[in-house]
Amino acid sequence: MNVLTARIRYTATAIGLHWLMAALLLGLFCVGLYMHDLPLSPWKLKVFSWHKWAGVTAFLLVLARLAWRVTHTPPNLPATMPAAMRLAAHLGHAALYALMVAIPLSGWLMSSAKGFQTVYFGVLPIPDLLDKNKEMGNLLQQVHESLNYLLAAVVVGHAGAALKHHLVDKDDVLRRMLPRAGA
Amino acid sequence: MRRTFAVPLLAAALLAPPAQALQWQSVDPNKSSLTFVFRQMNVPVDGQFKKFTGQLFFDPRQPDAARASIDLDVGSIDAGSDEANDAVVGKAWFNAKEFPVAKFVSTTVKPLGGNRYQVNGKISIKGRTQDVSAPVTATSQGGTTVFDGSFVLKRSDFAIGEGIWADFDSVANEIQIKFHFLASASK
Numbered sequence: 001m002n003v004l005t006a007r008i009r010y011t012a013t014a015i016g017l018h019w020l021m022a023a024l025l026l027g028l029f030c031v032g033l034y035m036h037d038l039p040l041s042p043w044k045l046k047v048f049s050w051h052k053w054a055g056v057t058a059f060l061l062v063l064a065r066l067a068w069r070v071t072h073t074p075p076n077l078p079a080t081m082p083a084a085m086r087l088a089a090h091l092g093h094a095a096l097y098a099l100m101v102a103i104p105l106s107g108w109l110m111s112s113a114k115g116f117q118t119v120y121f122g123v124l125p126i127p128d129l130l131d132k133n134k135e136m137g138n139l140l141q142q143v144h145e146s147l148n149y150l151l152a153a154v155v156v157g158h159a160g161a162a163l164k165h166h167l168v169d170k171d172d173v174l175r176r177m178l179p180r181a182g183a
Numbered sequence: 184m185r186r187t188f189a190v191p192l193l194a195a196a197l198l199a200p201p202a203q204a205l206q207w208q209s210v211d212p213n214k215s216s217l218t219f220v221f222r223q224m225n226v227p228v229d230g231q232f233k234k235f236t237g238q239l240f241f242d243p244r245q246p247d248a249a250r251a252s253i254d255l256d257v258g259s260i261d262a263g264s265d266e267a268n269d270a271v272v273g274k275a276w277f278n279a280k281e282f283p284v285a286k287f288v289s290t291t292v293k294p295l296g297g298n299r300y301q302v303n304g305k306i307s308i309k310g311r312t313q314d315v316s317a318p319v320t321a322t323s324q325g326g327t328t329v330f331d332g333s334f335v336l337k338r339s340d341f342a343i344g345e346g347i348w349a350d351f352d353s354v355a356n357e358i359q360i361k362f363h364f365l366a367s368a369s370k
Contacts, residue, residue, distance in 0.1 A: 040266050040267065040269075040270045041347055042347055042348060042350075042352060042353035042354070045223055045224050045353040045354070046224065046352075046353060048224075049224040049226075114264065115228065115229065115263050115264065116223075116226055116228060116263070116264075117226050117227065118226075119224070119225055119226045122224055122225035122226075123225070132229075
């Protein structure tokens, strides 16, 4: 890989993490919507556990992405982009990272406040930072839910912007995050 | 149940030497607790029974004569969440409507040395009776004695959790019961 391609495409690691998390977060979001009104049953307990394990995994993956981000320079934005759009892109990406960190944290704290510790894959107990407290649990549930809707809105903007780059501006912003076909 | 239990107790009380510090003790509900830990998807969840009454007959000098009887109000359960509390009083779990009271009655008490005793007895929940045994520590101070102990109860022995809950994939069979009973001597 020469310097030029390094600067115009994301690395395979970044692309892999991006799409893995995209799939994981979409799944987590849908499961979260589905599960919270389920009547109490063994199925519900299982789905909640799976959601929590997947959430911890998403948190670990976002840490890996942040580590990639601070050790790599991402490809430059197209030179034709106006300053306001550049700012919007940077703010959007910052919001995505912030929400990807905040949402699993809120879920973890909510679980603690509701009195259900998170035990990763049923094996690794993650310490409870908060004591059981019903009001706090309900409040954190609202926080977790609101942050998720906010993330959904930012993701829609993110995907819309990528499509606009591809279809309207006809630049390589979307393509450079796609796995390279046949390369 | 209670009447048949009272007769040997009364006999024991009458036959014992009068000089002994015989104590017919009532468990103080405000200073006692009956808690449990169950595992849900391998996650420990705390619960408790808020209402129970207990009668203890305990003389450290005559441990063999010790007796205990605990009645607990099944409907007073806190199983960790509102949702669980609504569910566990239902038919599949405790069936509190038909079996509102769970009961423990001791059969024998063996001194283990010091202030430790092995208490054996029968526990009745949901119309089923099983033998249980628990090591108990008795700590006397002033006019009160605190009895602490714990044991493991298997929910399947009492059909606690039937139907979809009968297997142990989501809720484990073993339930750790912990008790802390404070009793004052009543003369």
